[in-house]
Amino acid sequence: MRSGPLVLVEPFAHRLGGHHQRTLCTLAATRPGSVVIAPYGVPAEARAELAQAGARVCGPSGPAARVLSGVANAVAVTAAVGRRVFASRRWPTVLRRAPHQVTLLARCLTEAACLRTARRIAPEPAAVVVLSASEALHGAAALLGGQPHLRFVHEAVTTEDTAVRLIGRLARRGERRVLALYPTAVVRDQAAPAFPGLPGVVRAFAVDDGNRITDTERTAARTATGLTADDTAVCLVGGWWPYKDLDTVDAALALLDGPLHVFVAGDPVDAAVLHRWRGLPQVTVHHTPGTASETRLRAVYAACDASLVARRTGVGKESGLVMGAVRHGVPLLVSAHDPQLSARLSRQAWARLFTAEDPAALADALRALTRQPLPRPGADAAAAVGMAPAADQTAFLIHAYAELPAKES
Template identity: 60%
Template sequence: MTCPLMLIEPYADRLGGHHQRTLTALAQARPNSLVIAPHDAAPETAAALREAGARLVTAPSGLPARALLAASRRASVLSRAGQRAFRSRRWPRALRRLPHQITLIARCLTEASALRTARRHEPDAEAVVILTASEALHGAAALLGGLPHLRFVHEAVTSEDAVVRLLGRLARRGEKQVVAVYPTQAVGRQISATFPELPAVVRAFAVDDGHRLTDAEREGSRTAFDIPADAAVVCLVGGWWPYKDIDVIDAALARLKEPLHLVVAGAPLDEAALQRWRSLPCVHLHTVPGPVAEGVLRLVYATADAALVTRHPGTGKESGLVMDAARLGVPLVVSDHDSALTARLHGLPWALTFPAGDPDALAEALHNVARQAPTRPGPDAPVLLGMHSATEQADFLTRTFTALRTKES
């Protein structure tokens, strides 16, 4: 039997998140797919993949794959040591950037190892896809891995310096063996500026699994958090990464004049900020720290009248939180950090947008939620945000990979 999909997910070892959810949904849409998790898989993810009928591989197969992964792990250790050693700004910028360049090389080697493993297990899969790929060394991964593939590039965390650029140029011919998939136009523009000749398409990464929240989940979640049924609740989901604007939330909550329950879930969080929020007279804080399982995430979303998403202006990567809210049926309070996203949300009754970085506008939006819960998104919400079903996504990946193989031959 031909393998429907060969799915490579370096982040399968992490708990929760839309990377793992998309991986599982695609495996469910194409039973008997092969999933390669080079850094192992979280128990919850592994169980979901087995239930979906997928075959899970967590160790490299063959000498080349083992050697590449071993080199990647050594590079990662070196990168972490360098980040600790050169953390201070007293070091020259080139030295401070060096560990991040080593990380790019380590990620490339991991991808190549996974591709070698894929080639050994299923050389004729209908589609080979790296679901979370590096923003650099695209051609090198293909050449070292020996396998054409599609690669979802979610963001550009760091840019290439001279040595990594040289490695990329030496492997430029390998770029003909890949198609980059950018979840948003903004990410596409950013990566294309560095790799203008890299074949690419734009396609949302998150998929709609059709599992909207039920009334029973909503009622049970309020009981679980000991929140009255008639109370106003907003949830803040996910780690507090630098691109998220926590400061504007901090300032807006201090301006609240009406009671609001805030459920915070994720990691990392800032305990000092949480302590300030606990002391505010109008804020009733509930926290679920640490990476959480899918069932707990659903519980957090189910208790909320709206999900809060705040990012710094210009952040154009796909928001898994926005996509989660749309597919689950949770209204949004979201900053206008991304003009394309703001345009999609314009006029929708379930999305309250406010100017990014404006605490007064955010406080007013939260007051609106406290006075009257917004309308819930309908079943068409995922489509309005460019999301596809898992089956449609699997079909797209298969068509795109077939076109790549045809062009290559």
């Protein structure tokens, strides 16, 4: 089996917060000398953590990588312009979909630039992993990048239309040099039928760093925010994206007949909804504006009795919020939106499920939390949600990479 450092490609490394950046830093720390390729840079906090772990951070480098990156940026600008021009529903569907197809091409070229960089500078032997890969053009990225690799496909958002599908077919032989890693079986079942020749396995993306919030941190965070021992607090972490069910949260908070503190951390959020919550007699809102850093996010988790995760029925991609709460040792209130996730959590004393898209059920769960706080997840909680320790995840990635065909010229 090959050993050595990891080469981690993360196109979203420039974004503060989120479990993409957390996983990047945690994996890099397991193998000193690892290389992080971030095409758009890394924020200062994450860069300092990576430097402390002995990781090298770089962008696309070398003639081929720079050309691919330049073309990718130009294509991305074209896609952005197209989204603005064809945003109206007055345009035919094919034109409204076109910018998203161009985005798939831009992401493929960016990945290829990073893989070219890995091929040029990576120490041997080293496992090459794209942590946030596009859901399309897997073979094209491998061929243009000239580098076998593992790729985490987090969700299937955009399907390939005719032109992109043709490019994919021309590059299909490259799929033999790639292993797709799907964080959940739902994502695999959505994505795999379009790529019958692409090898793939289900593997959770988030990793457990064992760095749970301590009692001392919890006491300090609650004191700093003015909470007493009798106060109940929940947190809503992350941006308010369409797959999150903030409508149910909004309606449930209006049904409360007892006091509740709600911590909101993430971006974007709906300022009008926050204003309405502040006007509710039983709700006290604590808002952290903008994207929360890992340090600030940890303080929010420490202050709260539970993390509230509400998603719309049928959303089946990995929940970074569920994984983040478990990793920090924070109890969960979770909507029953995903049968597989619900089956895992239904047996855990530190998690409470409520009916998805049912405000009354959520209000009841919040009342129950006030009457009887949930126990905090222990060291075995990560395994309950399928999250591997960081060292085990690294060993898996190295072993899986060793099974791929060698790179070609």
